Amino acid sequence: MTDYSDANPAVREPDFNGVGEQDAARVCDASLAAEDLPPADELTFEEKLAALNRTVMRHPLNREILYKTLAFCETERPLREAEDFIAALPQFNLATQNQYYLLTSLAKAHGLELIERDETGEPVTAAQKEGLTEDEVDDLVAAISFKTTEVGAYFVEYNKxxxxxxxxxxxxxxxxxxxxxxxxxxxxxxxxxxxxxxxxxxxxxxxxxxxxxxxxxxxxxxxxxxxxxxxxxxxxxxxxxxxxxxxxxxxxxxxxx
The missing domain is CATH 1.10.10 (Arc Repressor Mutant, subunit A)
Structure with missing residues (x-):
């Protein structure tokens, strides 16, 4: 597959402050979505790349958006920043899904890593969530962000x-x-x-x-x-x-x- 374009955003540190009520609701949804991810450790690099390729190529109106999102998230991006980036793309006017769906679809396809963080900005680990109820996990996870994986970075470079x-x-x-x-x-x-x-x-x-x-x-x-x-x-x-x-x-x- 040869199809994609590279964004060149200014590199800046992610801002995990100011998570509002709508963000908090999506944090909960994303936490659940992360649990649905295929077991990446059971797949080869080539199998992950094939899954990502299928996801990006699935719908013509979303292809360039998904590619640019992978390029943009080579620097870790908080959810809101990633959604704002997607919404500002001219291709988004014809997109078939909203920003959140596009982001999580890339995560499920091994192109993005979905990262959960607590209120101090530190990553939330699986060990920290062990034994907690769903409500307690929701209280622990204050924000989510996305970062391009090794597979996603390869896809971006190959499809410039x-x-x-x-x-x-x-x-x-x-x-x-x-x-x-x-x-x-x-x-x-x-x-x-x-x-x-x-x-x-x-x-x-x-x-x-x-x-x-x-x-x-x-x-x-x-x-x-x-x-x-x-x-x-x-x-x-x-x-x-x-x-x-x-x-x-x-x-x-x-x-x-």
């Missing part, structure tokens, strides 16, 4: 947008120029799909053969593949992501655009 874009152009070299020209076209300003359709209309690269019959590809195929590679995002029109813009600049430096 630059790698995905190189793969895309390499796998379809006959259409590489069209992909580059489309990146340049949307770099100038956000473009509605109808403008992209007109921009690509009549190009020979839209022609293909399926089951021995000549067919005309829809321009949406190019948009979809560039979006999956982390280069395009919808923000009142199709426009370049930060990673897409960096990739285009690299092509220009190399004399390929």
């Amino acid at each position: 947008p630059s790698a995905r874009l190189v793969d895309l152009l390499g796998l379809d070299p006959g259409r590489a120029d069209t992909y580059r020209e489309l990146l340049e076209y949307v770099a100038a300003e956000a473009r509605p799909y109808r403008d992209i359709e007109a921009f690509l209309d009549g190009r020979p690269t839209l022609q293909t053969v399926i089951d021995g019959r000549p067919e005309t590809m829809q321009p949406s195929v190019f948009v979809d593949k560039l979006e999956r590679a982390g280069a395009l995002v919808w923000k009142d029109g199709w426009t370049l992501t930060e990673e897409g813009r960096e990739f285009l600049e690299e092509l220009k430096v190399d004399g390929q655009a």
